[in-house]
Structures are given as structure tokens and as C-alpha cells.
Amino acid sequence: MNRLRFLAARSLRQETALMRLSVPQRELLADLAGxxxxxxxxxxxxxEAAHGSxxxxxxxxxxxxxxxMPAAPxxxxxxxxLALAVRLAAPDRDRIGPARILWMSPKRKRLDWRTAASPGFYLHPLGDYCALRDRLGAPPTTGAMLIDLALRSGLASLTLYGFDFFASQSLSGRR
Known part of the structure; x- marks a missing residue:
């Protein structure tokens, strides 16, 4: 798909066309396994912690x-x-340098071409988002969606860092 077709599919909410840009979920889950x-x-x-290593x-x-990432320690x-629900400016993308980008937001109109065309791009299915939203009784955060996805993969372990459920506010927003 070229950029023009992407913009049309995004504007017209053509989910099937957008999903063609994504690696299949089974491939993503296989990459997590073990x-x-x-x-x-x-x-x-x-x-305030020292979890970097x-x-x-x-x-x-x-x-x-x-x-x-204020400090490596x-x-x-x-x-x-990198799991996104927001557009990412080019300097931030270059600073972070992810090998794979996952678009977790149900808001497809926020998805940009550079993200969708990146190697190994993954588009989280709307059906998965809706199922988790219904189970939780509220719209899930990006973190909640990642936890749900990871726990379906057969991974060896999942360790969470930087999750305190807004007790200390966020380094990246106003919440």
C-alpha cells in the first residue's frame, strides 16, 4: 500500500486495508514466546529507582x-x-529507535504513515481492544492492552516497571 491509499483507508476507516500493513498477531505472539x-x-x-540494568x-x-528515559540507571x-497510542515526533522516534512499533490505539485517524510503513509494524485489532474494554468496564490504557497481549503469548516472564497507576503522575503527560 502506498501513502495515498493509506491516507484514504485511514480516513474512510477501512480496517481491513489498514490491517494488511500489520504483521499478523500470531507472528507477534510467537516473537514473545519463551x-x-x-x-x-x-x-x-x-x-527514583535503579532498575535500568x-x-x-x-x-x-x-x-x-x-x-x-531520563537516565539509564x-x-x-x-x-x-514501542507501543503507541499517540503520534510520535521524528526526534522522539530517532531517540527511542525501536525495532518494531505497535499501534495499540483504536483511534486509527491518529496513525501516521511513517509508523504504519515501519518494519515489523503491528496494528492491534479493534476486536481485541473492544473485548478488553468490555472485560474491564472501561477503556484500557496502552499498558493494559500490552499486558493482555503479552499474557496470551506464552512468554517466559513479564516484569512491569513504571506502573503505579497514576499515583506518582506520568513522565510523559499531565495525568
């Missing part, structure tokens, strides 16, 4: 949205996958 995964949230409290030792490091330095 691996230790560090999932990094954006809680401000993480900056443990994060970087994981087989796979997944960060969320703008992926603030607290946040580590690796990002293998």
Missing part, C-alpha cells in the same frame, strides 16, 4: 508512547518495541 519481557510504563516514580537484561524491552537504555 522470552523474558520488561514492559516499561511512564510513572514518575520509576525515575534489570530492564536492559530482559530478552525484550517494550516501552509505551513517548517512552521517557533508572530506565535502562534499550527499546526493542
Amino acid at each position: 522470552r523474558s519481557v520488561a514492559l516499561i510504563g511512564n510513572a514518575r516514580a520509576l525515575a 534489570a530492564i536492559d537484561k530482559a530478552d525484550l524491552v517494550i516501552r509505551i508512547n513517548r517512552a521517557p 533508572s530506565h535502562g537504555s534499550r527499546t526493542d518495541w
Whole structure:
């Protein structure tokens, strides 16, 4: 699909066409199987900890949205996958340097061409989003969707860092 067709599919909410840009979910889940995964949230409290080396030792490091990394001792330095629900500016994308981008938001109109055309791009199915929303009784966060996805994969371990459920606010937003 070229950029013009992408823009048309996005504007017209043609989910089937957009899903053709994505690696299949089964491939993503297979990439997680048997691996230790560090999932990094954006809680401000993480900056006060020293988890960086443990994060970087994981087989796979997944960060969320703008992926603030104020210091390697607290946040580590690796990002293998980046899970987005927001558009990411080019300088942030270059700073983070993920090998794979996952678009988790149901808001397809926020999805940009550079993200959708990136190698290994994954588009989280709307059906999965809706099923989790219905189970939770509320719209799931990007972190909740990642946890749900990871737990369906057969991974060896999942360790959460930077998740305190907004007790310390966020390093990347106003919440």
C-alpha cells in the first residue's frame, strides 16, 4: 500500500486495508514466546529507582508512547518495541529507535504513515481492544492492552516497571 491509499483507508476507516500493513498477531505472539519481557510504563516514580540494568537484561524491552528515559540507571537504555497510542515526533522516534512499533490505539485517524510503513509494524485489532474494554468496564490504557497481549503469548516472564497507576503522575503527560 502506498501513502495515498493509506491516507484514504485511514480516513474512510477501512480496517481491513489498514490491517494488511500489520504483521499478523500470531507472528507477534510467537516473537514473545519463551522470552523474558520488561514492559516499561511512564510513572514518575520509576525515575527514583535503579532498575535500568534489570530492564536492559530482559530478552525484550517494550516501552509505551513517548517512552521517557531520563537516565539509564533508572530506565535502562534499550527499546526493542514501542507501543503507541499517540503520534510520535521524528526526534522522539530517532531517540527511542525501536525495532518494531505497535499501534495499540483504536483511534486509527491518529496513525501516521511513517509508523504504519515501519518494519515489523503491528496494528492491534479493534476486536481485541473492544473485548478488553468490555472485560474491564472501561477503556484500557496502552499498558493494559500490552499486558493482555503479552499474557496470551506464552512468554517466559513479564516484569512491569513504571506502573503505579497514576499515583506518582506520568513522565510523559499531565495525568
